[in-house]
Amino acid sequence: MERRYEDPAFPALLPPDEEITLSVSPCRRALRRILWGYALQAITLQFLYLHYLLPLCGMMLQLLGLRTLRRENPAFRGGYVLALLRTVLTCSVLLWNTTIWCHLPDGSIRNLALSAVSLLLQVTQLILFAAGLRQVQRKAGTTPRMGGAVGMVLWLLVLSLLAVIGYRGAVLSILMILAYGLLLRALFRVARDLDEAGYAVTAAPVRISDGALLGVLAAVLLAGAAVGYGCFGRYPMAWQPVTMEDTAELSAIRENLLALGFPEDILSDLSAEELLTLRDARRVVVSRVEHPVNDGRWVSERDEEGIHQYVVYDDRELLITGVGVELSGEREAWRIIHHFRWIMEPARIGTESIQLWTTDRLDGWRVADAVTGELLCDRADGVYRADYAELGRETYGYQDVLFGEQEGDDVFAAFSLPREGENIRGYLAYTAEEMEDGWIIDSWINYTHQRSRWQYPVLTAKGMRMRNGWRDAGAFLTVQDALQFYPNAAEPAPFS
Numbered sequence: 001m002e003r004r005y006e007d008p009a010f011p012a013l014l015p016p017d018e019e020i021t022l023s024v025s026p027c028r029r030a031l032r033r034i035l036w037g038y039a040l041q042a043i044t045l046q047f048l049y050l051h052y053l054l055p056l057c058g059m060m061l062q063l064l065g066l067r068t069l070r071r072e073n074p075a076f077r078g079g080y081v082l083a084l085l086r087t088v089l090t091c092s093v094l095l096w097n098t099t100i101w102c103h104l105p106d107g108s109i110r111n112l113a114l115s116a117v118s119l120l121l122q123v124t125q126l127i128l129f130a131a132g133l134r135q136v137q138r139k140a141g142t143t144p145r146m147g148g149a150v151g152m153v154l155w156l157l158v159l160s161l162l163a164v165i166g167y168r169g170a171v172l173s174i175l176m177i178l179a180y181g182l183l184l185r186a187l188f189r190v191a192r193d194l195d196e197a198g199y200a201v202t203a204a205p206v207r208i209s210d211g212a213l214l215g216v217l218a219a220v221l222l223a224g225a226a227v228g229y230g231c232f233g234r235y236p237m238a239w240q241p242v243t244m245e246d247t248a249e250l251s252a253i254r255e256n257l258l259a260l261g262f263p264e265d266i267l268s269d270l271s272a273e274e275l276l277t278l279r280d281a282r283r284v285v286v287s288r289v290e291h292p293v294n295d296g297r298w299v300s301e302r303d304e305e306g307i308h309q310y311v312v313y314d315d316r317e318l319l320i321t322g323v324g325v326e327l328s329g330e331r332e333a334w335r336i337i338h339h340f341r342w343i344m345e346p347a348r349i350g351t352e353s354i355q356l357w358t359t360d361r362l363d364g365w366r367v368a369d370a371v372t373g374e375l376l377c378d379r380a381d382g383v384y385r386a387d388y389a390e391l392g393r394e395t396y397g398y399q400d401v402l403f404g405e406q407e408g409d410d411v412f413a414a415f416s417l418p419r420e421g422e423n424i425r426g427y428l429a430y431t432a433e434e435m436e437d438g439w440i441i442d443s444w445i446n447y448t449h450q451r452s453r454w455q456y457p458v459l460t461a462k463g464m465r466m467r468n469g470w471r472d473a474g475a476f477l478t479v480q481d482a483l484q485f486y487p488n489a490a491e492p493a494p495f496s
Contacts, residue, residue, distance in 0.1 A: 026068050026201055026203035027069070027136075027200060028194075028195045029068070030064075030065040030066070030203075031065065032065075032191060033061040034062050035187050035188055035191065037058040037065065038062070038184060038187075039184055040055065041055045052456075056091075059083070063087055064213070066083050067204065067206065068204060069132070069201065071204040072135075072201050073135045075128045075132030076129070079129050083125060086125065091221060095228055097228075097456060097458060098228025098229050100232065100233055101232065119160055123153060126153050133187075133190065134149075136194060140198075140199035141197065142197050145193075147186055148183050148187040151179070151183045152187070155180060158176070159176060162176075233349070234350060234351065235389035235414065235416040236389070237415065237418065238387070239384045239386045239418055240385060241385075242376070242383040242384060242385045250276075254267060254275070256281060257278060260281060261286060262323065263321060266321055269425060269427060270337075277335055277431070278335055281327060281335075282326040283325075284325050284326075285323070285441075285483070287481075287482075287485075289321075290318070290319050291316055291479040292317065293317045293451075293477055293479060294313065294315060295311075296311040296314070297311065297314070298310070315344060317343060318340060320338070320340050320445060320447065321337075321339040322483025322494070323337040324336055324337075324441055325337070326487070331434060332487065334431070334441060335429060335430075336358075336430055336431070336443045337428070338427060339427040340427070342423075345422075346424065347452075348417045348418070348419060350453060350458075350460075351415070351460040352447070352448065352449055352461050353415075353447075353448040353460065353465050354412070354445060354447050355411070355446040355448070355465050356371065356410060356412075356443070357443065357445075357446070358410075358430060359443040361442070362440070364434060364436040365433065365441070366432070367430055369431050371411045371413075371428055371429065372391075373388065373391065373428035374426060375387070375388065376423075376424075377421035377422065378422050379421045379422075384421060388413045389414050390414040390462070392411065393411050394412050396410075398466055399467075437488070440485065441483065441486075441487055442483075443482065444480065444481070444482045445481050446465065447479045448461040448464065448477070448478045449461070451477055455474055455475040459474070459476075461476055464476045
């Protein structure tokens with residue numbers, strides 16, 4: 001018969017479970033949270049939004065860790081206050097990114113101020129953490145080892161300097177990553193020494209648990225994001241009823257334009273000011289094309305040569321009309337009008353943009369005046385109009401696949417579609433004056449439409465067009481159309 005001997009003192013000789021140790025050692029758990037927080041804030045993985053989520057998680061770990069230690073000494077208390085401020089600032093930026101106003105020019109005062117404040121808070125919090133850690137080591141009777149903490153402060157300052165000068169080299173970047181890992185390792189060793197020395201703290205009392213605090217933060221972020229996407233994802237547009245003006249001069253201009261072949265539906269959309277620029281018109285050139293604003297569907301066909309695949313567009317939602325009107329005068333001049341009309345119901349979310357490549361890209365022409373235009377829609381009580389939210393020529397930088405950093409200079413019109421109304425349409429117009437004979441008219445319109453609300457950070461259609469010149473770009477799709485003809489022809493006609 002097998003006899004078993006059980007010593008009641010034996011379980012006490014076994015090392016405690018890691019989870020139990022952390023639960024009864026608030027100092028060890030708090031320090032680990034803080035250090036893992038620093039580790040997560042240094043990770044920037046550019047996929048699945050991890051470059052936003054990981055730093056936020058790291059900041060929350062630091063907040064929870066300093067929340068436990070805030071009664072231990074004044075330095076930890078100050079670090080906790082700064083962690084709160086950084087959390088509020090970070091969450092505010094995350095929510096700001098759900099609005100169309102989040103993308104400011106890179107050199108703007110607001111961006112620089114925000115970066116400076118964020119850096120100041122981060123460095124100060126790190127200095128306070130180092131001071132608090134030094135006080136704890138003294139109380140525990142261990143030799144203060146501050147190399148890791150001081151090194152972290154210097155590392156952060158060097159990283160900020162590299163960001164300011166725009167350093168992109170690989171060698172120094174790898175060295176910075178290795179240095180950060182070694183500094184974190186040194187700090188984890190300090191935390192282990194404190195635990196081995198038997199240093200213990202009494203966790204600061206809290207009114208809500210850590211889990212409840214994280215739940216409140218998540219709820220605030222979700223609610224704020226819903227407000228940002230729902231209420232601040234569009235331009236404020238001032239739609240007003242159209243007052244029809246009809247004078248003898250305007251009637252004569254309309255009759256002349258109709259006789260020359262000007263489209264009647266577009267003529268009725270032109271403002272009185274626009275009509276006056278077309279007085280004594282000589283010739284009219286019209287180009288009309290219906291464009292798809294969808295991905296279409298793939299069709300496969302088999303014949304003797306094999307399988308052929310191509311895209312078929314069953315719907316063509318956007319009608320774009322280009323009109324060239326030759327004006328009277330000593331120097332040859334043409335009024336160029338780009339008109340769009342939604343002939344099928346569009347998605348009325350977010351923002352829209354029109355980019356013009358005016359014909360002065362060719363040396364033979366110059367733009368003689370500012371680009372003008374307006375938006376229109378039909379409602380039950382009549383026709384309504386609105387100005388573009390933004391309209392003008394802008395210089396911007398963009399990244400070209402072949403040639404790297406480039407600079408563009410184009411006319412942009414930004415707007416949002418009306419929440420109510422139908423037959424949504426609009427136009428842009430400018431005057432091109434001849435500088436040298438023999439050049440064609442070559443004027444392009446790039447209409448960028450937002451098809452989806454879900455993007456982060458939020459970009460406007462104009463902002464996306466400045467960054468990405470492809471047809472399909474994220475939540476946006478761009479339609480291109482050109483008015484091209486040879487004005488010296490006896491009867492100018494648009495190129496097919």
